[in-house]
Amino acid sequence: MSDENVRIGVFVCHCGTNIGGFVDVPAVAKYAASLPDVAFASDSLYTCAENGLASIRDAIKDHGLNRVVVASCTPRTHAPLFQAVCEEAGLNKYLFTFVNIREQCSWVHMKEKEKATEKAKDLIRMGVARVRLLQAQEESRIAVEPKALVIGGGISGMTTALSLADHGFPVILVEKDGELGGFVRNLNNLYLDGKDAVETINPVIGRVRANRNITAFLNSRVVKVDGFIGNYDITLSVDGREKKDKVGVIVVATGAMEYVPYSLYGYEQFEHVVSLTEFEILCKNKALPKIHSIAFIQCVGSRGQDKSYCSRICCNVAIKNALNCAENYKNMLGREETGAEVKAPVEMKAWEEISERRRRRRGRRGEEEGGEAPQAAPTEALEITIFNRDVMAYGVDHELNYNKAREEHVRFVRYTPENLPKVNMEGDKLVVDYWHDTLKMQRKMNVDMVVLSTPLISQPDAKDLSKLLKVPLGQDGFFLEAHVKLRPVDFATDGVYVCGTAKAPADITECVDQALAAASRAAIPLARGYVQAEALTAKVNPDICTGCGTCEAVCPYGAIRKTEKGVAEVIVAACKGCGCCGATCPEGAIDQSHYTDVQLLAEAKAALEGVVH
Amino acid sequence: MSDFEPRIVGFLCNWCSYAGADLAGVSRFQYPTNIRSIRVMCSTRVSPHLLLEVFKAGADGVMVGGCHIGDCHYITGNYYTEKRIMLTKELLRLAGIEPDRLRLEWISASEGERCANVVADFVKKVRELGPSPIPRDSRLALRLDAATEAAKVFRLRLLSGKEIKLTGEGNAYGEKVDPERFGNILRNAAQEEFQRNLILELTKCSALSVKEMAKETGEATDATLERVVALRSKNLLALSVVEGMTPKYKAIIVGGV
Numbered sequence A: 001m002s003d004e005n006v007r008i009g010v011f012v013c014h015c016g017t018n019i020g021g022f023v024d025v026p027a028v029a030k031y032a033a034s035l036p037d038v039a040f041a042s043d044s045l046y047t048c049a050e051n052g053l054a055s056i057r058d059a060i061k062d063h064g065l066n067r068v069v070v071a072s073c074t075p076r077t078h079a080p081l082f083q084a085v086c087e088e089a090g091l092n093k094y095l096f097t098f099v100n101i102r103e104q105c106s107w108v109h110m111k112e113k114e115k116a117t118e119k120a121k122d123l124i125r126m127g128v129a130r131v132r133l134l135q136a137q138e139e140s141r142i143a144v145e146p147k148a149l150v151i152g153g154g155i156s157g158m159t160t161a162l163s164l165a166d167h168g169f170p171v172i173l174v175e176k177d178g179e180l181g182g183f184v185r186n187l188n189n190l191y192l193d194g195k196d197a198v199e200t201i202n203p204v205i206g207r208v209r210a211n212r213n214i215t216a217f218l219n220s221r222v223v224k225v226d227g228f229i230g231n232y233d234i235t236l237s238v239d240g241r242e243k244k245d246k247v248g249v250i251v252v253a254t255g256a257m258e259y260v261p262y263s264l265y266g267y268e269q270f271e272h273v274v275s276l277t278e279f280e281i282l283c284k285n286k287a288l289p290k291i292h293s294i295a296f297i298q299c300v301g302s303r304g305q306d307k308s309y310c311s312r313i314c315c316n317v318a319i320k321n322a323l324n325c326a327e328n329y330k331n332m333l334g335r336e337e338t339g340a341e342v343k344a345p346v347e348m349k350a351w352e353e354i355s356e357r358r359r360r361r362r363g364r365r366g367e368e369e370g371g372e373a374p375q376a377a378p379t380e381a382l383e384i385t386i387f388n389r390d391v392m393a394y395g396v397d398h399e400l401n402y403n404k405a406r407e408e409h410v411r412f413v414r415y416t417p418e419n420l421p422k423v424n425m426e427g428d429k430l431v432v433d434y435w436h437d438t439l440k441m442q443r444k445m446n447v448d449m450v451v452l453s454t455p456l457i458s459q460p461d462a463k464d465l466s467k468l469l470k471v472p473l474g475q476d477g478f479f480l481e482a483h484v485k486l487r488p489v490d491f492a493t494d495g496v497y498v499c500g501t502a503k504a505p506a507d508i509t510e511c512v513d514q515a516l517a518a519a520s521r522a523a524i525p526l527a528r529g530y531v532q533a534e535a536l537t538a539k540v541n542p543d544i545c546t547g548c549g550t551c552e553a554v555c556p557y558g559a560i561r562k563t564e565k566g567v568a569e570v571i572v573a574a575c576k577g578c579g580c581c582g583a584t585c586p587e588g589a590i591d592q593s594h595y596t597d598v599q600l601l602a603e604a605k606a607a608l609e610g611v612v613h
Numbered sequence B: 001m002s003d004f005e006p007r008i009v010g011f012l013c014n015w016c017s018y019a020g021a022d023l024a025g026v027s028r029f030q031y032p033t034n035i036r037s038i039r040v041m042c043s044t045r046v047s048p049h050l051l052l053e054v055f056k057a058g059a060d061g062v063m064v065g066g067c068h069i070g071d072c073h074y075i076t077g078n079y080y081t082e083k084r085i086m087l088t089k090e091l092l093r094l095a096g097i098e099p100d101r102l103r104l105e106w107i108s109a110s111e112g113e114r115c116a117n118v119v120a121d122f123v124k125k126v127r128e129l130g131p132s133p134i135p136r137d138s139r140l141a142l143r144l145d146a147a148t149e150a151a152k153v154f155r156l157r158l159l160s161g162k163e164i165k166l167t168g169e170g171n172a173y174g175e176k177v178d179p180e181r182f183g184n185i186l187r188n189a190a191q192e193e194f195q196r197n198l199i200l201e202l203t204k205c206s207a208l209s210v211k212e213m214a215k216e217t218g219e220a221t222d223a224t225l226e227r228v229v230a231l232r233s234k235n236l237l238a239l240s241v242v243e244g245m246t247p248k249y250k251a252i253i254v255g256g257v
Helices: A025-033 A050-062 A075-088 A102-106 A113-133 A155-166 A182-186 A197-210 A276-284 A314-332 A345-365 A395-407 A462-469 A508-528 A550-554 A580-584 A597-607 B017-026 B048-056 B077-095 B112-129 B138-151 B154-169 B179-202 B210-217 B221-233
Strands: A008-013 A038-044 A067-072 A096-100 A140-143 A148-151 A171-174 A214-217 A220-228 A231-238 A241-247 A249-252 A256-258 A273-275 A293-297 A383-388 A411-414 A422-426 A429-436 A441-447 A449-452 A456-458 A496-498 A530-533 A538-540 A560-562 A568-570 A590-592 B008-013 B035-040 B061-066 B102-106 B237-243 B246-251
Touching: A008 A025, A008 A050, A008 A113, A025 A038, A025 A067, A025 A113, A038 A050, A050 A067, A050 A075, A067 A075, A067 A113, A075 A096, A075 B017, A096 A102, A096 A113, A102 A113, A102 B017, A113 A597, A113 B035, A148 A155, A148 A241, A155 A171, A155 A182, A155 A197, A155 A214, A155 A249, A155 A508, A171 A220, A171 A231, A182 A197, A182 A256, A182 A276, A197 A214, A197 A276, A220 A462, A231 A249, A249 A462, A249 A508, A273 A276, A276 A314, A276 A345, A276 A449, A293 A314, A293 A441, A314 A383, A314 A395, A383 A429, A383 A441, A429 A449, A496 A508, A508 A530, A538 A568, A550 A560, A550 A580, A550 B154, A580 A590, A580 B077, A580 B154, A597 B008, A597 B035, A597 B048, B008 B017, B008 B112, B017 B035, B017 B061, B017 B112, B035 B112, B048 B061, B048 B077, B048 B138, B061 B077, B061 B112, B077 B102, B077 B138, B077 B154, B077 B179, B102 B112, B138 B154, B138 B179, B154 B179, B179 B210, B179 B221, B179 B246, B210 B221, B210 B246, B221 B237
Parallel strands: A008 A038, A008 A067, A067 A096, A148 A171, A148 A249, A171 A214, A249 A496, A273 A449, A293 A383, A293 A449, A383 A411, B008 B035, B008 B061, B061 B102
Antiparallel strands: A140 A530, A220 A231, A231 A241, A256 A456, A422 A429, A429 A441, A538 A590, A560 A568, B237 B246
8 A cells, every 4th residue: 555645535324214214324424433544424314316425525625535435325236426426526436435234234134223333333344444455446448440350151140241341340251161151052942931042142142242341251260369359360261371360359150050960860871861951952953852752850869869959940940841842842843853854954963962961071981972863753742741859830920830831731740759760761662660659659651751850060160269269168069158148149258249050059030130139249349449448357466477377267258368478467458357367376466456355355354353252 | 152243254246146135135134234245246256365364353254155156247257266165164174163154155136035044044053153263262273374374375276276177178188187086186285285384383483393293283293294394395494493302493484475
């Protein structure tokens, strides 16, 4: 503590009768006046009323106060008000202490006036002990680089980029594939409006390309990120070449991928057993073989099987596909099946695309490719069955679609996780062998095609990115937001945001919702132009620090880094002032401004003053 | 003893338990007046040596309140709080003070009634335990000093700080340490550092022989000798005098942390 002459003012509030009715406020104020370094103490009916505030302002000036204690309600609601008054009177707001004698005294000890009064005195003594040791703090302002990085060029990333660009901010859009569009490019048509997926996404791609504020890099990825909100130094790899830039905010929109149902339900064993995405590709390219029955099996690999969660979209996608099959099946057939004379290149392309997808995966697993475009006997009727555990057609429109599917005689057959259906080949026929839970008997169903509804899973490189950005992944490998309800697109780390299926399985509507939300969140620091940090941050004493790195590891915000000298340094803009590093530092080299060990201990000791048993 | 009124210091985190205590007030849930709370931003701020210092100052009980696990405003702060409290309780036990005088409670901002009940229950418990022996028992006070100093030792703080990473994520090679094994390592380290610091506290004022030290620490003389050797090699203890054939040692006082 400096050798300045400490002059403390204590203002005790009656809060009408809220405090005054249960605590002897004048006696408390009198006691406060007797405490060391207290130059002025008074009580008022309502300290937060204008005359109460004026009395603080006047007392600071008239009595030359350089510390202020207000004993009234709770700092959680009223601290900013009294701090502002201190500042108006020319006193740094960090030279103020709040003592709670209402919520945590008068209101909880309403039948013990004497003891409550003693407690109020103790609490004020603690506040005085604390305020004596407080030091003025400057809140630092850090300029924000008005530029954004969006990682992922799918529907979520493009939407975020467009929204930020429309705000007038330059955006760098990084896409790891050779083209924009992401997962949606695989899809046939989209549920609810039934619109073609590619037709839906192409205008968005066009707008991204045309927007002068957006620089889109294809075949690129983020390889290095340094810094903190407002000041990220990023390094990209674009077509293998390194590219450096500086941005203020980062949005993660890396999307998800399809779970591959290896060795489930005859996948890759029998032709005509395809995954959901493969089925979409077939439909999109009008390359369905002629079939007379089709079965969708839901929850393949999800909900407690390989993956614990529900993938959210597959029920509605299956219903959409069932309706497509029921209403529009003929339009999705390969031309050979419809009697067209020449083998159309599109359907070959679709099967090749699927083969290629499988080959690429298998290449990784060291196997050889086999199988070609399958043929099936043409028939007229199409029987559709959806094997499900529960149909989750949530919301208004999905329920309507579900009802419509039932009207179209789509069969919904329920199975339980204890009795999973089996897919076998009997002769040249695919057979679904299943337990009918309503009839309570084992049944068999001949089908021509089986579609496996597999969940969306996190990207395999999500972990690398999470380490680069110092943001967490949840149990299932998806990015984890700061708060599931209240901060759904923020990370706990300021300046980094998340949207779309990078966070959890979601449909396009939800992805766009989140993308727009993330853009509006990310635009806040960009538009403001600076970030202001509360001066509760940790401080490292570099003379004591040995550079062990323990603090760096426990900081949830990546707000500590090692300097070139090998000692820890707090990144003030990123530090939230929890104090974890300080309590952890093995050398005791870190303390938290405004909540130092000395200040806390002085407060505690004041509480125990005069302990004699 | 019937008129004993426990003095309890509370450390409440700003976001959950302090808010929960506020809600208890707003809802007028009554509880005993014994607790004097200090607001901290996060319960993780409260380090073991700080808690032990509060016991040294004569607290009959100390309560730390944090957000429920998983709800920490600072994401992971309360996981560390939990570890710090476990270590502090271990050090209290070593010092000979009832670990139950320290209580950790998770209280959310919506748990006003729970806050009142928790405080009432803790006051009852401390009342049963009786007044803190520290102001009257100089021997225990000295042991508590030793525990407090042990809590500041690099090794113990490092182990405590790394526990979550090493048992959860694993080390730089991805090897996880079995939590039970880690607990044993930490307890052994706490025991060792406590005993070493007890020797230092004992020899601050007067030089003692190994036998005399062993009598106070309750350890065997050969174990005590090992501690003396370690402390000498760390330059914390020095030979002071040889009386007859008996060497006597004194702590080197270098000024506290």
